[in-house]
Amino acid sequence: xxSARPALAVWKFASCDGCQLQVLxxxxxxxxxxxxxxxxxxxxxxxxxxxxxxxxxxxxxxITTPEDxxxxxxxxxxxxxxxxxxxxxxxGGIQALRNFADVDAFAEAxxxxxxxxxxxxxxxxxxxxxxxxxELQGCPIDRMQVLEVVSALLQGRRPNIPTHSVCxxxxxxxxxxxxVAHGTPCLxxxxxxxxxxxxxxxxRGCYGCFGPAETTTTGSLAAWLRHEMGVSQRDLVxxxxxxxxxxxxFAEESRRHDxxxx
Amino acid sequence: MALAAETARVxxxxxxxxxxxxxxxxxxxxxxxxxxxxxxxxxxxSSAADLPIGWSDDQRPGHYRLVERGDDARFGYAVGPDAPxxxxxxxxxxxxxxxxxxxxxxxxxxxxxxxxxxxxxxxPCELAGIAVQDRxxxxxxxxxxxxxxxxxxxxxxxxxxxxxxxTCFCASVGTGPRxxxxxxxxxxxxxxxxxxxxxxxxxxxxxxxxxxxxxxxxAEGDLTVAAAVTDDASRRMGRDLDTEGLREDLLGALGSSxxxxxxxxxxxxxxxxxxxxxxxxxxxxxxxxxxxxxxARERTWNSCFTIGFSYIHGGGIRESxxxxxxxxxxxxxxxxxxxxxxxxxxxxxxxxTWCPVGIDITEEARAIRATAVPGGGAR
Numbered sequence: 134x135x136s137a138r139p140a141l142a143v144w145k146f147a148s149c150d151g152c153q154l155q156v157l158x159x160x161x162x163x164x165x166x167x168x169x170x171x172x173x174x175x176x177x178x179x180x181x182x183x184x185x186x187x188x189x190x191x192x193x194x195x196i197t198t199p200e201d202x203x204x205x206x207x208x209x210x211x212x213x214x215x216x217x218x219x220x221x222x223x224x225g226g227i228q229a230l231r232n233f234a235d236v237d238a239f240a241e242a243x244x245x246x247x248x249x250x251x252x253x254x255x256x257x258x259x260x261x262x263x264x265x266x267x268e269l270q271g272c273p274i275d276r277m278q279v280l281e282v283v284s285a286l287l288q289g290r291r292p293n294i295p296t297h298s299v300c301x302x303x304x305x306x307x308x309x310x311x312x313v314a315h316g317t318p319c320l321x322x323x324x325x326x327x328x329x330x331x332x333x334x335x336x337r338g339c340y341g342c343f344g345p346a347e348t349t350t351t352g353s354l355a356a357w358l359r360h361e362m363g364v365s366q367r368d369l370v371x372x373x374x375x376x377x378x379x380x381x382x383f384a385e386e387s388r389r390h391d392x393x394x395x
Numbered sequence: 396m397a398l399a400a401e402t403a404r405v406x407x408x409x410x411x412x413x414x415x416x417x418x419x420x421x422x423x424x425x426x427x428x429x430x431x432x433x434x435x436x437x438x439x440x441s442s443a444a445d446l447p448i449g450w451s452d453d454q455r456p457g458h459y460r461l462v463e464r465g466d467d468a469r470f471g472y473a474v475g476p477d478a479p480x481x482x483x484x485x486x487x488x489x490x491x492x493x494x495x496x497x498x499x500x501x502x503x504x505x506x507x508x509x510x511x512x513x514x515x516x517x518x519p520c521e522l523a524g525i526a527v528q529d530r531x532x533x534x535x536x537x538x539x540x541x542x543x544x545x546x547x548x549x550x551x552x553x554x555x556x557x558x559x560x561x562t563c564f565c566a567s568v569g570t571g572p573r574x575x576x577x578x579x580x581x582x583x584x585x586x587x588x589x590x591x592x593x594x595x596x597x598x599x600x601x602x603x604x605x606x607x608x609x610x611x612x613x614a615e616g617d618l619t620v621a622a623a624v625t626d627d628a629s630r631r632m633g634r635d636l637d638t639e640g641l642r643e644d645l646l647g648a649l650g651s652s653x654x655x656x657x658x659x660x661x662x663x664x665x666x667x668x669x670x671x672x673x674x675x676x677x678x679x680x681x682x683x684x685x686x687x688x689x690x691a692r693e694r695t696w697n698s699c700f701t702i703g704f705s706y707i708h709g710g711g712i713r714e715s716x717x718x719x720x721x722x723x724x725x726x727x728x729x730x731x732x733x734x735x736x737x738x739x740x741x742x743x744x745x746x747x748t749w750c751p752v753g754i755d756i757t758e759e760a761r762a763i764r765a766t767a768v769p770g771g772g773a774r
Contacts, residue, residue, distance in 0.1 A: 162685070169685045284685050293680045297665060297701045300751070304669035305486035305696055309432035310476065312751050314459045322664035322751045336432060347702050348663040348716060357752045361457065 139188035139287070142174035144208050146194025146201050147228055147256060151273040152219035153177040153193055158276050166280070169287055185211035189286060191279070192265075195221040195256045197228060202253075202262060209263035216282060217259040220272035220376040224344050227272075229256040229379035233391075256379065267292065270325050272342040272376035278327060295326040296347040299339050303330035311336045318364050320372060323349040323382065344377035351386040359390075366390050403613035404605060406582070406592040411469065412443040413608040414552065414580075415515065421604070423513035423550060426482055428472065433461055437477040440515060447472055454560035454633075454744065457753030468586045470516050473560030474743050478521050478672035482512050483545045484528065486669075490541070490679065490692040500690075507544040515552045517578070519571035520563075522553055523741040524672025526577055530735045531675045541694060550600060553578035557624040561633030562744030564757055568636055570741045573625040580605060583621035593621040634744060634757045642729040644764045648773035649721065651766040657759055658717035660752055665698035667746035667754075668723065673731075673739050676704070699723050720759075728760060 143153055157178060159166060166172075173183040190212035196202055209215055220226050231239060232255045240247035259265055269278050278294055285292035295302070299321035303310070311317040311333050319338035321330070325346040332339050345351075351373075358364040364372075373387035406414065418425045427440040428447050435447045446469040453460045454473060464471050489505040514521075525546070532539035533546065556565070556572035565571030574581050579601030582592040593613050596602045613621075668674040678697035683690040697704055700719050702711035713719045731739030740756070747755045766774040 165685045280685070281682075284683055287685065288683055288687055290681070293682070296703065297698070298662070300662075300664040300666045301669060301696070301698060301701075304476075304666060307436075307477070307481065307486075309434050309436070310459075310666070310749060310751070313457055313749055314433045319751070322662040322666070346664075348700075350659065350662045350716060353660045353752050354662055357457070361753075 138169060138171040140173040140183065140186070141170040141283070142185070142187040142190045142208075142212065143172075143177065144174075144190060144192045144194075145176070146192065146205065146222070146259075147197040148194030148219065148221040148226065150177060150193070152222075152271075155273045155276040156191065156279055159280060162280055166283065170283065187212050189214045189216065189283065191216050191218050192222050192259050193218050195225045195228060195258060196253070196262055197256045198252055200251070205259060205262050214266045214286060215259075215263065216267040216269060217265045218269045218274050218279070220270065220342065220344055221256075222259045223268045223270050223380075224377040225256040225258050225379035227376050227378070230374060231256055232379045232384070233374065233387075258379075267294070269294065269327075270344040270377075271327055275327050275329075297326055298322055298346045298348075299324045299326050299328065299330050299333070299343065302326045302328075303333045306330050306334060308333045309336060311338055312362075316362060318358050318362055318368075318372065320354070323351050323354050340372065340375060341383065342376050344380050345382040349382035351382045352389070355386050355390065366392060402596045403618060404594045404596075404610035405613045405617055406594050406608065406610050408443070408590055410609050411592060414604070415440060415443045417604055417607045418513045418515070418550070418552075420607075421513075422511070424510040425513045425515055426479070427515035428470070428475070430461065434459060434475045435461070435472045436475045437479070437481065437514075443469070446470070446516070451558055452560060454562045454748045455753070456562065456747050456755050457750055459748050466586050467590065468558075468584060470554040470582075470584045471558050471586065473556070473558055473563055474518055474521065474745065476670050476745065476749055478524055478670070478743070478745070479512075479514050479517060479549075480524065480528065480672050482514075483525065483549070484532075484542050484675065484677070484696075485545075486696045488541050488694050490694050493690045493692070495688045495690075505541070507540075511548040511550075512545065513550040513552065516554045517551050518556055518743075519553065519574035520556075520565045520741045520743040521672055522551065522574050522577040523565075523570035524743070525551075527673040527735065527737055527739065527741065528675055530737060550604070551578045551580075552601075553581040553597075555581060555583045555621075555625045556628050557584060559628050559632050560744060560748070562747040562755075563632050563742065564634040564636050564744060565742035566629040566632045566635070568638055568738055568740060568742040571625075572628040572632075583624050585617070585620055585624070591617075593617050634747070634755070636728075636740070636742065636757045636760060638738065641760065641764075642732050644767055645725050645729040645760070647771055648763050648767040649725070651763045651773040653759065653763045653766050654717040654721045656762075657720050657754060658715065660754055661700075661716050661720050662751060663700045663716050663719055664751060665700040666749050666751060667756075668698040668700060669696055670745040670749045671727075672741060672743060672745070673727075674698075678703075699726070724756065724759060724763075727756070 320341035321339035532542035727739040
């Protein structure tokens with residue numbers, strides 16, 4: 134199908150499909166989007182696919198198998214701009230918990246015939262395998278950020294994707310700081326903005342689903358949580374090991390407090 | 396400062412309610428203290444019954460808790476996270492919208508706010524914060540429309556401080572606990588059996604407003620008691636900052652090792668800058684329709700604790716947290732004086748309370764000065 138509109142593709146690797154669902158959740162904006170881009174490959178939306186090359190590829194999921202390693206290279210080769218979307222694609226996702234454990238032992242425990250599995254030792258982000266133009270963090274991503282980055286690409290401008298802390302959008306939203314005023318442990322100060330400070334607005338602590346912000350002094354926050362707020366070592370490690378467990382600032386800090394791997 | 400006996404009046408609790416009604420009748424949106432989500436914050440008030448009756452606060456570095464006072468004081472607390480800045484320089488404000496017509500754009504500047512604001516219970520340090528931002532945004536050569544259109548029609552009913560927090564240090568920077576000027580009316584709350592407020596008039600607008608509510612002339616004793624409230628408060632400040640030679644000391648100690656030390660604690664999260672009543676930095680964001688036909692330019696709060704803040708060609712020039720902390724601290728306490736002829740800190744203590752890891756600007760300033768080496772430089 135010949136089209137003057139840029140071709141958009143959406144790819145899935147090891148992931149839960151939640152970020153692709155966020156794209157579909159654009160609902161009222163989907164028709165606008167379809168007017169300015171040609172949705173050429175998006176299996177979650179349509180079984181009709183068009184061959185590459187693609188102007189923009191959104192890549193969901195992490196690399197966990199040898200086959201993934203080959204396929205991401207093919208996707209990269211077919212894409213002008215590659216945007217990694219979500220915690221899996223940008224940090225290895227929740228499945229990167231395997232990076233802290235023995236994946237063979239997991240396979241033994243779960244599968245009757247683990248010998249049929251071919252899996253990698255670690256779950257890794259897309260950027261560890263191919264060059265990535267943009268990363269949208271979050272588990273799941275914020276759907277409006279997809280629209281923003283596509284819009285910016287079309288207009289030839291830099292996308293407005295925040296890289297600062299959740300605290301800044303929390304304060305702008307006028308939420309009460311749950312950490313200072315309620316004594317609720319919160320990862321907001323080291324977590325990237327983009328969610329609109331959803332949890333503190335409710336008012337719960339941020340659990341870091343958007344992954345590390347551009348600057349993180351995770352050690353300082355961890356020390357405050359442990360010694361001033363009475364968070365146990367076990368809870369601290371678990372709070373850092375969720376959706377972005379393998380992201381370096383969270384992984385390094387969790388390893389520091391993990392007694393079992395000291 | 397002695398109160399001006401000839402103008403001082405006394406207001407009772409009914410008079411306070413009448414004052415709020417009079418502000419509403421003059422079509423002000425009345426912004427004042429309210430208990431919300433575990434803090435005393437500023438919010439629109441519908442009546443004096445919305446005030447934090449009987450509440451105070453326990454504030455320490457990185458710590459805030461509401462505390463019951465055991466009386467029915469209306470203003471028996473210290474400042475919460477929000478300053479009037481939220482209304483005068485909103486976190487998000489539209490600058491203009493641009494509509495494409497195929498060949499160019501038609502610009503439509505943002506509408507000025509539809510309401511004017513009256514701040515009830517505004518503290519002396521907050522009046523000082525507004526005065527600092529006035530120097531930034533309303534100048535002979537420059538007038539910032541976003542700020543000025545909100546600022547110029549405000550009315551302030553200040554309340555002198557009787558209950559400083561553990562993080563307060565207005566007395567040492569000369570902004571409180573008694574406001575000298577910058578208000579339309581100023582109250583001193585006298586809690587007790589005869590619960591009343593001694594009122595001073597600071598402007599013609601304030602005089603006109605006060606005439607619309609029932610008051611009595613202040614007795615000689617009232618003025619003495621009112622003065623004692625703030626005299627006592629100034630002796631109970633939780634913190635202090637020695638401003639004598641501060642600028643020279645800090646600029647002489649730019650290489651202080653203390654900046655490396657604080658960088659190990661500082662989260663670069665930006666909380667201090669967003670709760671600060673004088674921090675004025677903003678950024679511009681364009682939001683456009685997918686087809687490019689429509690763009691809205693928005694101004695949002697920004698912080699010198701982000702890397703993007705110092706972006707010039709090639710990248711941000713303040714990559715390290717120590718360089719960002721140093722920029723913030725030395726701007727507040729030193730170079731602000733060169734730029735605006737006033738200290739950039741009003742001693743409200745918000746940055747200390749609302750720092751998630753309790754970094755204390757007064758302690759850091761003291762420690763940095765202590766690293767200075769006689770004759771120049773620092774350890």
